[in-house]
Structure formats: C-alpha cells, structure tokens
Amino acid sequence: xxxxxxxxxxxxxxxxxxxxxxxxxxxxxxxxxxxxxxxxxxxxxxxxxxxxxxxxxxxxxxxxxxxxxxxxxxxxxxxxxxxxxxxxxxxxxxxxxxxxxxxxxxxxxxxxxxxxxxxxxxxxxxxxxxxxxxxxxxxxx
Numbered sequence: 583x584x585x586x587x588x589x590x591x592x593x594x595x596x597x598x599x600x601x602x603x604x605x606x607x608x609x610x611x612x613x614x615x616x617x618x619x620x621x622x623x624x625x626x627x628x629x630x631x632x633x634x635x636x637x638x639x640x641x642x643x644x645x646x647x648x649x650x651x652x653x654x655x656x657x658x659x660x661x662x663x664x665x666x667x668x669x670x671x672x673x674x675x676x677x678x679x680x681x682x683x684x685x686x687x688x689x690x691x692x693x694x695x696x697x698x699x700x701x702x703x704x705x706x707x708x709x710x711x712x713x714x715x716x717x718x719x720x721x722x723x
Contacts, residue, residue: 682709
C-alpha cells in the first residue's frame with residue numbers, strides 16, 4: 583500500500599473517533615502504523631501512532647495509549663532531524679505539540695508519584711526546547 587490509502591485510513595479513523603465510534607476507529611486505524619513504518623514514511627508514521635494513541639485513550643486503554651504516544655514521539659523526534667526543505671519545516675511547525683501534551687497528560691494521570699511528575703516535566707521541557715529550536719531555525723532562514 584502507498585501513502586495515500588494509509589492517510590485515508592487515518593482520516594477515516596479520526597472521523598469515526600469524532601463520531602464516538604471508538605471501536606470502529608481502532609479497527610480502521612489498526613495496522614496503519616506498522617505498514618507506514620515499513621514503508622519508511624516518518625511524517626505519516628508519527629500521525630498514525632498519534633491517532634492510535636488518541637483512540638486507545640478514548641477506549642479507556644491508558645497503557646496502550648501511552649505506548650502509542652511514545653512511538654509517535656519517537657517518530658516526531660526522528661522527523662525533526664531529517665527536515666531539509668523550507669516548505670517541510672513550515673508545515674512541520676504546525677500542530678506538533680499535541681504529542682507532548684498527550685504524554686504529559688498521560689504521565690500525570692498515571693498517579694501522583696515523583697517518577698510521573700518527573701516524566702511529565704521532562705516532556706514539558708522537551709516540548710519547550712524543541713519549539714524554541716524550531717522557531718530559531720525558522721527565523722534564521
């Protein structure tokens with residue numbers, strides 16, 4: 583499968599999720615992250631894992647949601663280091679904080695422990711530093 587069918591599957595999964603059809607959303611999304619990883623499409627892989635995390639969270643599966651958000655975060659960080667073209671950088675700067683926000687929320691919902699607070703703080707700091715780095719890189723060009 584190419585990128586277009588996978589993107590369509592992700593969009594359809596988001597539509598199902600918005601309509602409250604969580605199990606249908608999960609069924610629609612399942613497999614897309616792995617297929618996209620094997621196709622080496624990091625931008626879509628990040629989105630696929632993020633969508634799966636949102637779905638898992640909506641279903642009430644916080645552990646699976648957290649794992650999916652971590653995979654999205656991994657792809658997001660790898661994607662940042664491979665951006666070359668200016669138009670990709672501009673598109674990339676939009677709406678990327680959602681992964682960090684989800685990870686912070688998940689860490690804080692896991693319980694009030696020092697480890698969870700530290701993990702949440704780590705993601706907050708990472709989001710701030712990445713956003714600042716992106717802004718500086720964007721303005722310098």
